[in-house]
Amino acid sequence: MPCLIFVEPSGDGWIVRGDFHDSPLTYPTGARAEQAARNLAHRLADAGDPVVLEIRLRNGARAGRFLFPPHAVEAAALALRA
Numbered sequence: 001m002p003c004l005i006f007v008e009p010s011g012d013g014w015i016v017r018g019d020f021h022d023s024p025l026t027y028p029t030g031a032r033a034e035q036a037a038r039n040l041a042h043r044l045a046d047a048g049d050p051v052v053l054e055i056r057l058r059n060g061a062r063a064g065r066f067l068f069p070p071h072a073v074e075a076a077a078l079a080l081r082a
Contacts, residue, residue: 002049002050002051002052002067003018003019003020003041003044003049003050003051003052004018004019004051004052004054005017005018005019005020005037005040005041005051005052005053005054006018006037006053006054006055006056007030007033007034007037007053007054007055007056008055008056008060009030009056009057009058010024010026013026013027013028013029013033014026014027014028014029014030014032014033015027015033016033016036016037016040020040020044030058034055037053037055038053038066041053041066041068042068044068045068045069045070045071046071047070048070048071049070050067050068050069050070051067051068052065052066052067052068053065053066053067053068054066
Protein backbone atom coordinates (compact mmCIF):
# COMPACT_ATOMS: atom_id res chain seq x y z
CA MET A 1 0.00 0.00 0.00
CA PRO A 2 1.48 3.36 -0.95
CA CYS A 3 2.26 6.14 1.49
CA LEU A 4 -0.18 9.01 0.93
CA ILE A 5 0.98 12.64 1.18
CA PHE A 6 -1.33 15.64 0.78
CA VAL A 7 -0.54 19.35 0.35
CA GLU A 8 -3.51 21.56 1.16
CA PRO A 9 -4.43 24.99 2.48
CA SER A 10 -4.96 25.37 6.21
CA GLY A 11 -6.01 28.65 7.79
CA ASP A 12 -3.42 31.25 6.82
CA GLY A 13 -0.81 28.71 5.66
CA TRP A 14 -0.38 25.32 4.05
CA ILE A 15 0.03 21.84 5.50
CA VAL A 16 1.69 18.65 4.36
CA ARG A 17 -0.08 15.69 5.92
CA GLY A 18 -0.14 11.98 5.38
CA ASP A 19 1.12 8.57 6.40
CA PHE A 20 4.43 9.67 7.89
CA HIS A 21 5.81 10.21 11.36
CA ASP A 22 5.86 14.03 11.63
CA SER A 23 2.45 14.67 10.04
CA PRO A 24 1.19 17.37 9.70
CA LEU A 25 3.89 19.87 8.75
CA THR A 26 2.99 23.56 8.30
CA TYR A 27 4.40 26.09 5.83
CA PRO A 28 3.67 29.76 5.10
CA THR A 29 3.30 29.28 1.32
CA GLY A 30 2.01 26.62 -1.01
CA ALA A 31 5.29 26.57 -2.92
CA ARG A 32 7.27 25.74 0.22
CA ALA A 33 4.76 23.07 1.23
CA GLU A 34 4.86 21.50 -2.23
CA GLN A 35 8.67 21.43 -2.32
CA ALA A 36 8.82 19.89 1.17
CA ALA A 37 6.24 17.26 0.14
CA ARG A 38 8.19 16.39 -3.02
CA ASN A 39 11.42 16.08 -1.03
CA LEU A 40 9.68 13.82 1.49
CA ALA A 41 8.16 11.71 -1.30
CA HIS A 42 11.60 11.24 -2.89
CA ARG A 43 13.13 10.22 0.47
CA LEU A 44 10.37 7.69 1.13
CA ALA A 45 10.64 6.29 -2.41
CA ASP A 46 14.41 6.01 -2.04
CA ALA A 47 13.79 4.00 1.13
CA GLY A 48 11.59 1.56 -0.79
CA ASP A 49 8.09 2.93 -0.11
CA PRO A 50 5.74 3.74 -2.99
CA VAL A 51 4.29 7.25 -2.54
CA VAL A 52 1.24 9.09 -3.88
CA LEU A 53 1.47 12.89 -3.57
CA GLU A 54 -1.72 14.90 -4.02
CA ILE A 55 -1.67 18.69 -4.18
CA ARG A 56 -4.81 20.77 -3.60
CA LEU A 57 -5.59 24.37 -4.53
CA ARG A 58 -7.06 26.94 -2.13
CA ASN A 59 -10.57 26.13 -3.39
CA GLY A 60 -10.07 22.42 -2.65
CA ALA A 61 -9.71 21.33 -6.29
CA ARG A 62 -6.96 18.87 -7.11
CA ALA A 63 -3.98 20.63 -8.69
CA GLY A 64 -2.01 17.44 -9.29
CA ARG A 65 -1.40 13.85 -8.32
CA PHE A 66 2.08 12.37 -8.56
CA LEU A 67 3.30 8.80 -8.15
CA PHE A 68 6.77 8.02 -6.76
CA PRO A 69 7.72 4.34 -7.25
CA PRO A 70 9.95 2.64 -4.68
CA HIS A 71 13.54 3.09 -5.84
CA ALA A 72 15.29 0.80 -3.34
CA VAL A 73 13.27 -2.19 -4.54
CA GLU A 74 14.13 -1.46 -8.18
CA ALA A 75 17.83 -1.05 -7.35
CA ALA A 76 17.86 -4.32 -5.40
CA ALA A 77 16.19 -6.15 -8.28
CA LEU A 78 18.74 -4.78 -10.75
CA ALA A 79 21.61 -5.82 -8.45
CA LEU A 80 20.27 -9.38 -8.28
CA ARG A 81 20.13 -9.60 -12.09
CA ALA A 82 23.77 -8.59 -12.52
